[in-house]
Amino acid sequence: MAHPEHLDLAARAAELDRADPLHRFTGRFVRAPGVVSYLDGNSLGRPLASFPARVHDFTTYEWGTRLIRRWDESWMAKPYVLGDRIGRSLLGAAPGQTFVGDSTTVLLYKLIRAAVDHRPDRTEIVIDDDNFPTDRFVVEGIAAERGLSIRWIHTDRTIGVQPHQVADAVSEQTAVVVLSHVAYRSGAIADMAAITATAHRVGAYVLWDLCHSIGVIPVRLDECGVDLAVGCSYKYLNGGPGSPAIAYVNASLHRELRQPIWGWMGAADVFAMKDAYEPADDIRRFVSGTPPIFAMLAMESMLELIEAAGIQAIREKSLALTRFTEELLQAYVLPLGATLASPADERVRGSHVTVAHPRFRDILDRLWERGVIPDFRAPDGIRIGLSPLSTTFTEVEVGVRAIGEELQNVLR
Amino acid sequence: MAHPEHLDLAARAAELDRADPLHRFTGRFVRAPGVVSYLDGNSLGRPLASFPARVHDFTTYEWGTRLIRRWDESWMAKPYVLGDRIGRSLLGAAPGQTFVGDSTTVLLYKLIRAAVDHRPDRTEIVIDDDNFPTDRFVVEGIAAERGLSIRWIHTDRTIGVQPHQVADAVSEQTAVVVLSHVAYRSGAIADMAAITATAHRVGAYVLWDLCHSIGVIPVRLDECGVDLAVGCSYKYLNGGPGSPAIAYVNASLHRELRQPIWGWMGAADVFAMKDAYEPADDIRRFVSGTPPIFAMLAMESMLELIEAAGIQAIREKSLALTRFTEELLQAYVLPLGATLASPADERVRGSHVTVAHPRFRDILDRLWERGVIPDFRAPDGIRIGLSPLSTTFTEVEVGVRAIGEELQNVLR
Numbered sequence: 001m002a003h004p005e006h007l008d009l010a011a012r013a014a015e016l017d018r019a020d021p022l023h024r025f026t027g028r029f030v031r032a033p034g035v036v037s038y039l040d041g042n043s044l045g046r047p048l049a050s051f052p053a054r055v056h057d058f059t060t061y062e063w064g065t066r067l068i069r070r071w072d073e074s075w076m077a078k079p080y081v082l083g084d085r086i087g088r089s090l091l092g093a094a095p096g097q098t099f100v101g102d103s104t105t106v107l108l109y110k111l112i113r114a115a116v117d118h119r120p121d122r123t124e125i126v127i128d129d130d131n132f133p134t135d136r137f138v139v140e141g142i143a144a145e146r147g148l149s150i151r152w153i154h155t156d157r158t159i160g161v162q163p164h165q166v167a168d169a170v171s172e173q174t175a176v177v178v179l180s181h182v183a184y185r186s187g188a189i190a191d192m193a194a195i196t197a198t199a200h201r202v203g204a205y206v207l208w209d210l211c212h213s214i215g216v217i218p219v220r221l222d223e224c225g226v227d228l229a230v231g232c233s234y235k236y237l238n239g240g241p242g243s244p245a246i247a248y249v250n251a252s253l254h255r256e257l258r259q260p261i262w263g264w265m266g267a268a269d270v271f272a273m274k275d276a277y278e279p280a281d282d283i284r285r286f287v288s289g290t291p292p293i294f295a296m297l298a299m300e301s302m303l304e305l306i307e308a309a310g311i312q313a314i315r316e317k318s319l320a321l322t323r324f325t326e327e328l329l330q331a332y333v334l335p336l337g338a339t340l341a342s343p344a345d346e347r348v349r350g351s352h353v354t355v356a357h358p359r360f361r362d363i364l365d366r367l368w369e370r371g372v373i374p375d376f377r378a379p380d381g382i383r384i385g386l387s388p389l390s391t392t393f394t395e396v397e398v399g400v401r402a403i404g405e406e407l408q409n410v411l412r
Numbered sequence: 413m414a415h416p417e418h419l420d421l422a423a424r425a426a427e428l429d430r431a432d433p434l435h436r437f438t439g440r441f442v443r444a445p446g447v448v449s450y451l452d453g454n455s456l457g458r459p460l461a462s463f464p465a466r467v468h469d470f471t472t473y474e475w476g477t478r479l480i481r482r483w484d485e486s487w488m489a490k491p492y493v494l495g496d497r498i499g500r501s502l503l504g505a506a507p508g509q510t511f512v513g514d515s516t517t518v519l520l521y522k523l524i525r526a527a528v529d530h531r532p533d534r535t536e537i538v539i540d541d542d543n544f545p546t547d548r549f550v551v552e553g554i555a556a557e558r559g560l561s562i563r564w565i566h567t568d569r570t571i572g573v574q575p576h577q578v579a580d581a582v583s584e585q586t587a588v589v590v591l592s593h594v595a596y597r598s599g600a601i602a603d604m605a606a607i608t609a610t611a612h613r614v615g616a617y618v619l620w621d622l623c624h625s626i627g628v629i630p631v632r633l634d635e636c637g638v639d640l641a642v643g644c645s646y647k648y649l650n651g652g653p654g655s656p657a658i659a660y661v662n663a664s665l666h667r668e669l670r671q672p673i674w675g676w677m678g679a680a681d682v683f684a685m686k687d688a689y690e691p692a693d694d695i696r697r698f699v700s701g702t703p704p705i706f707a708m709l710a711m712e713s714m715l716e717l718i719e720a721a722g723i724q725a726i727r728e729k730s731l732a733l734t735r736f737t738e739e740l741l742q743a744y745v746l747p748l749g750a751t752l753a754s755p756a757d758e759r760v761r762g763s764h765v766t767v768a769h770p771r772f773r774d775i776l777d778r779l780w781e782r783g784v785i786p787d788f789r790a791p792d793g794i795r796i797g798l799s800p801l802s803t804t805f806t807e808v809e810v811g812v813r814a815i816g817e818e819l820q821n822v823l824r
Contacts, residue, residue: 030477044479064459117557137679241703241705242703260553288515
């Protein structure tokens with residue numbers, strides 16, 4: 001398959017790597033022998049090579065030496081200190097509105113419940129049918145238990161949810177609108193500012209799922225007037241498998257909203273061991289159990305790298321990567337009958353590109369054997385995730401070419 | 413203060429250490445310079461010295477090299493494999509009933525909600541007023557949202573909740589009884605078998621909080637016919653600050669009960685990305701979000717040590733430690749007017765001993781300066797936690813003697 005096109009594109013990839021101002025960061029991650037192209041950093045980000053040393057220090061000095069005293073010294077504040085930092089560097093959130101803890105699913109439950117419980121007069125939750133399963137399932141469960149109905153927005157998967165669709169769906173009956181900022185399949189970016197304003201016009205709250213945005217796309221929560229947001233840290237924040245999630249609650253709602261899982265860490269005075277629960281009057285009231293401190297270490301290391309690179313520069317590299325991916329797909333994969341399942345306009349495209357073909361399921365094993373690891377999303381999508389700080393243009397060329405070759409093999 | 417009594421007791425401690433069949437394990441933990449007596453392993457267990465190397469291996473090989481493929485290879489099963497192992501080695505639970513995930517608070521919420529939602533005809537939750545704050549707060553929150561009432565058992569703190577009190581409290585109106593197996597203040601062990609049977613006689617479910625039992629006291633969940641149990645892993649399982657919790661749901665209830673936080677990891681077919689939520693028909697239905705794999709590593713290492721020692725031998729050392737602690741208190745602290753706030757009968761005492769004095773709050777800083785670290789529980793209790801695998805008799809002697817000396821100093 002060494003036709004001239006391939007040689008040209010491989011040379012272009014090398015050139016892009018040489019010109020990439022963030023290229024130096026790609027060497028900071030653990031090397032994976034046998035993996036020639038990792039295109040799934042948006043499912044599980046790679047670990048930093050420096051991380052084991054950080055765990056060693058943490059275990060020896062913070063946990064092992066300070067022991068229980070460390071809770072007072074720094075761990076009690078950690079979910080909020082780290083949250084504020086993520087808020088400042090990545091989310092456009094002023095301090096005191098963001099924390100780290102729980103799983104995305106649990107945070108979705110707590111914040112959506114907080115929103116609908118505060119609006120007992122309203123009967124509907126609005127969500128789109130292309131939202132991630134856990135978002136839809138949480139909403140389905142809450143609707144069932146609170147006797148609410150769900151108004152589904154039927155999304156064109158390739159372009160994602162549009163502001164006019166939200167305008168059509170919301171009404172004075174809407175308690176909360178639950179949407180993903182970047183669609184998990186197509187990578188389509190929703191218009192956060194316009195949609196939030198649309199929901200607010202009818203007095204509804206908006207919750208944004210930021211799982212595919214945090215760490216790769218600059219987000220402006222305060223500026224957009226967002227009420228609630230939730231995201232995960234194991235994708236572009238490289239927090240490790242099952243690392244804790246991130247929640248944002250706009251400061252204007254702290255005294256209004258209450259979440260249903262009352263625990264000691266959300267109480268006004270944690271160690272008073274009082275008889276009755278009295279929630280803290282700030283962001284802490286959205287916290288329930290003991291914060292997962294140890295599980296925050298990896299995302300904290302990655303956040304340092306992200307801050308060193310800067311989120312704008314990361315977005316620029318992300319755009320260059322998705323642009324090049326599209327070019328590679330045009331050369332290697334689309335001619336075989338595959339179709340682009342992501343927005344064509346890069347301004348509304350996140351950091352992954354999805355391509356569809358009915359035979360893609362049949363080539364996954366072969367790709368893995370070759371050390372090419374994209375993601376597969378049922379029924380027929382290969383999702384090419386491009387994590388800017390760890391991904392080289394060269395590995396994208398190698399990976400997309402392999403997808404083309406293996407597709408050609410099964411079509412023969 | 414080097415009176416003969418001290419010399420005798422220090423010598424006795426050294427002798428007990430020499431005779432201790434588990435003594436070799438005490439050297440396996442990270443050394444803490446300046447800490448001469450750590451008596452708070454039941455708040456935060458110490459890290460194993462081998463743990464950083466384990467994280468290095470995990471980061472390099474499992475996470476860093478297998479990357480996303482590791483989910484299929486082992487991580488998806490991990491919460492249940494580790495849960496089953498904890499079930500078998502520590503909880504007397506047959507496979508398929510235990511998993512690791514979420515925080516204790518979130519698990520309490522999910523399981524208590526599952527119980528009360530399945531009993532819409534019943535109007536009460538029974539709980540004792542000495543239960544840990546988070547347990548009480550979760551119950552308070554659930555009662556508020558579900559329109560249930562709480563029937564409080566008023567416990568004599570020193571002896572803990574008694575079966576006859578539960579018999580008096582429960583009725584045909586009781587949906588669920590929520591109790592701690594070992595009381596967090598006094599260490600009193602509740603009669604799990606008798607109380608569970610008492611609750612079952614009126615058709616109520618029972619949830620046991622095992623936070624102060626797991627890893628230190630043999631528990632027999634299946635044998636006692638327990639319905640639900642929850643516990644944490646950062647105490648005697650040394651899982652690290654904020655490590656995930658453990659849940660048990662009796663197999664007979666898997667199809668009956670549903671929990672309210674519907675997420676993709678609890679769905680019958682996780683990667684089908686289906687339109688509607690259909691819960692798994694086994695223990696997985698109690699899981700919500702992505703499992704906290706990385707955060708399970710430390711407890712897994714400790715579990716190996718616990719299994720090597722054996723839970724019966726651990727309980728025997730725990731008894732020897734609490735017995736010696738009582739002897740030390742008699743010599744150094746009780747003569748100064750402090751009182752024992754734990755059961756006198758060691759058969760119903762867990763692995764910590766609490767002693768009370770109105771001036772204890774005033775000596776904490778001094779104790780910490782001396783490297784003596786017990787726990788303090790408001791208003792006046794010093795809790796001496798004895799984690800058998802990491803605690804020497806010598807450090808207990810040093811610690812309790814320091815408590816006596818510092819109390820004497822403030823009373824002067």
